[in-house]
Amino acid sequence: MxxxxxxxxxxxxxxxxxxxxxxxxxxxxxxxxRLEKVKFGVPLEEVCKHNNNIPGPLLVLILKLNKESPNRRDVFRAPGHQGAMKKLIHFLQAGRLVNVDNYSVFTIASVLKKFLRKIPNGIFGRNGETELFAINELQNEAEQTDRLHSTKCASVELIIE
Structure with a gap:
């Protein structure tokens, strides 16, 4: 045996x-x-360049928030611990393995906010934002859906999938 x-x-x-x-x-x-490195301050197309997938470590943070934030109040308003945020960001940028159970939901939310805030020209870009606002003004919901699916904005395509 x-x-x-x-x-x-x-x-x-x-x-x-x-x-x-x-x-x-x-x-x-x-x-x-090594895990994928999460790049802060670069366009979303570059962060998700591998088959338009969100990098694994970033996805783990999003899933942790999705699981625990409904039970907490003001998750995106309360600041996370600054030292823990720096450490978590360093681990993400270096591609190191992270145990998300060691970090509070508020710290994870703060890191995600910082990641999103550092994307140049916003998540959708200037043209993508203009296009989304134009689609929002349409009255017909079917036409909105068709225009949303036919948009050329890469960030919108990531969200739709």
Whole structure:
């Protein structure tokens, strides 16, 4: 009979083809040595350039907020801990593994706000914002949907998907 450690390692090797990290195709290594680096202050198209996917570490933060923020008040109003924010941003930019359970929801929300605030020309860009406001002025909901799906703004395409 094999030892517990041998069974665990064998099981992990068997699952290696199934388990993938967020945003990576199944052909990518199951456990990369480095995660994707999250770039602050660059256009959204560059951040999500890998098949228009949100980088895995950023997606983990969003999912954590989605899970815990409905139970808290003023998540996006209350500031996060400044030291923890700097540390979390450093980990995201370096592509290091982050245990989000070590950070409060307020800190995670503050980091996401900072990421979004640093995107040049906003999330949608100037042309995308103008186009969205024009679509919002339309009265027919079906026409709004058609125009939204036919827009050329990359940020809008990311949100629609």
């Amino acid at each position: 094999s030892s517990w450690a041998e069974r665990v390692h064998r099981r992990a090797a068997d699952l290696g083809n199934v388990v993938t990290s967020c945003g990576h195709p199944a052909t990518a290594p199951a456990y990369p040595y």
